Amino acid sequence: MQELRGTAGPRTVAVVGAGPSGLAVARELERAGHRVTVLEEQDTVAGKCQSVRVDGRAFDLGGHICSNRYERIAGLLTELGVETERTSRYRVLDAAGRALRQPMAFLHDGSLQRYRALRAREFPRIAEPGLAHSARALAAPVGRWMAEHGLHSMAESFGTGFTAAGYGHLDDDIPALYFVKYAEMTGLLDPGPQLLGHPGDFTVVGGFATLWERVAAELKDVRCGVRVTAVRRRADGVRVHTDSGPVEADDVVLAVAPDRFLPALDATDEERDLAARIRSNAYHTTLAAASGLPEDGFYFLAAHTTSRATAGHCVSYHHRYPGSEVRTFYSYGRPDDVTALLRKDVTALGGHLEEVHVRREWAFMPHFGSADLADGALDRLDALQGRDRTWFVGGLPAFELVECTVAHAQDLARRHFPPAPGTLTRRAHGPALNEEERQT
Numbered sequence: 508m509q510e511l512r513g514t515a516g517p518r519t520v521a522v523v524g525a526g527p528s529g530l531a532v533a534r535e536l537e538r539a540g541h542r543v544t545v546l547e548e549q550d551t552v553a554g555k556c557q558s559v560r561v562d563g564r565a566f567d568l569g570g571h572i573c574s575n576r577y578e579r580i581a582g583l584l585t586e587l588g589v590e591t592e593r594t595s596r597y598r599v600l601d602a603a604g605r606a607l608r609q610p611m612a613f614l615h616d617g618s619l620q621r622y623r624a625l626r627a628r629e630f631p632r633i634a635e636p637g638l639a640h641s642a643r644a645l646a647a648p649v650g651r652w653m654a655e656h657g658l659h660s661m662a663e664s665f666g667t668g669f670t671a672a673g674y675g676h677l678d679d680d681i682p683a684l685y686f687v688k689y690a691e692m693t694g695l696l697d698p699g700p701q702l703l704g705h706p707g708d709f710t711v712v713g714g715f716a717t718l719w720e721r722v723a724a725e726l727k728d729v730r731c732g733v734r735v736t737a738v739r740r741r742a743d744g745v746r747v748h749t750d751s752g753p754v755e756a757d758d759v760v761l762a763v764a765p766d767r768f769l770p771a772l773d774a775t776d777e778e779r780d781l782a783a784r785i786r787s788n789a790y791h792t793t794l795a796a797a798s799g800l801p802e803d804g805f806y807f808l809a810a811h812t813t814s815r816a817t818a819g820h821c822v823s824y825h826h827r828y829p830g831s832e833v834r835t836f837y838s839y840g841r842p843d844d845v846t847a848l849l850r851k852d853v854t855a856l857g858g859h860l861e862e863v864h865v866r867r868e869w870a871f872m873p874h875f876g877s878a879d880l881a882d883g884a885l886d887r888l889d890a891l892q893g894r895d896r897t898w899f900v901g902g903l904p905a906f907e908l909v910e911c912t913v914a915h916a917q918d919l920a921r922r923h924f925p926p927a928p929g930t931l932t933r934r935a936h937g938p939a940l941n942e943e944e945r946q947t
């Protein structure tokens with residue numbers, strides 16, 4: 508079926524999911540003159556980048572921190588005129604709530620130079636969108652990989668932030684691929700130019716969902732509160748069944764985690780096999796008022812980020828607004844335990860947990876284990892792109908960070924959906940127009 512691509516006029520595309528990757532792909536496709544329908548089961552867009560308002564202030568429940576590696580996001584923010592601000596400073600606290608120094612030895616003890624040489628030799632494309640290009644080289648469990656290359660201080664310098672951000676504890680034996688991608692995306696390994704005038708990390712004024720609401724507002728057909736219940740693929744098109752009736756399209760983009768979507772898909776054996784290998788982390792956000800805790804910062808809790816033995820306890824919290832007691836707390840684990848353990852953790856830090864405003868559980872970071880990466884699971888996922896008129900975007904092929912999912916989704920649309928005849932595309936970021944595109 509792929510021989511149809513790029514031959515004739517506009518294509519019709521159904522995008523399942525209105526998180527960052529679904530909206531980014533839809534924006535690219537519409538700009539290239541294709542007809543897109545975005546289907547989202549929640550009442551609002553933004554996926555794991557939701558923001559809520561409490562006492563007149565916007566709090567981000569999920570994705571919102573951007574580093575100077577976030578060029579595609581900066582591009583979108585600029586195009587849409589969305590205002591940004593610096594994020595809170597980072598701090599590490601010990602079990603009793605005292606501030607600890609985070610020395611970042613990795614950047615100063617000679618390891619960084621060795622890392623750069625290793626990167627140039629074995630995984631030179633790690634900073635590019637996608638993960639498949641570096642997966643085999645970095646398939647080993649992270650502990651073993653760091654030991655093999657004498658990069659122990661990388662764990663000390665980046666492990667706390669990695670675990671606090673939901674990617675698991677380093678002793679979970681997560682493949683090195685995900686840890687290295689995370690470290691790259693912090694922007695600390697190769698300091699680059701400032702983005703949008705910010706010397707460090709930045710976010711969106713008024714909540715990160717504002718960006719995705721603006722992207723959605725420019726799209727022609729975004730349907731929220733519509734759950735996709737089945738996808739049926741035929742030789743001549745795709746029928747997407749929803750709880751509000753069917754949508755016909757030439758192609759379908761799945762901007763949802765494939766394992767969770769599997770029951771709705773008329774899946775092939777290959778799709779089923781890959782989906783069965785996907786793992787994710789149960790990661791929670793609790794938005795709650797708490798008094799007596801350190802303020803004005805993003806706090807990583809050292810006692811709960813070093814070993815999976817403490818999973819379930821709070822790993823980090825963010826106090827964003829001076830004058831407000833409301834904080835966003837993050838933890839792994841079973842939903843029944845989260846608030847009770849959080850209450851204990853806040854008490855141990857010298858504080859008091861008060862009203863809980865919102866709780867969310869996320870299936871965070873869809874990923875493969877070491878053996879599957881070594882066996883080429885991400886190459887197999889890449890090989891499925893476009894087969895049976897189906898495309899996959901999101902954290903699994905790209906890594907669970909907004910910049911990664913957006914860059915991967917944009918590139919996929921640009922590579923595989925050439926502009927419809929007569930369409931003038933303006934492309935500020937990403938790969939240059941190819942020859943075929945230039946001639947259009």
Ligand SMILES: Cc1cc2nc3c(=O)[nH]c(=O)nc-3n(C[C@H](O)[C@H](O)[C@H](O)COP(=O)(O)OP(=O)(O)OC[C@H]3O[C@@H](n4cnc5c(N)ncnc54)[C@H](O)[C@@H]3O)c2cc1C
Nearest residue numbers: 524526527528548554555569570571572735901907908909
């Ligand atoms: C607590 C937390 C903190 C984070 N912090 C950061 C951060 O600081 N910086 C950063 O870069 N990233 C961060 N992230 C990661 C970032 O939010 C995700 O990588 C990003 O949202 C992934 O986008 P996506 O579109 O691929 O998936 P999602 O955002 O998960 O969107 C998928 C969408 O599909 C919809 N959907 C699912 N099934 C169906 C169906 N059957 N029918 C219709 N719709 C469906 C869902 O409702 C959802 O809206 C964080 C995430 C979390 C949870």
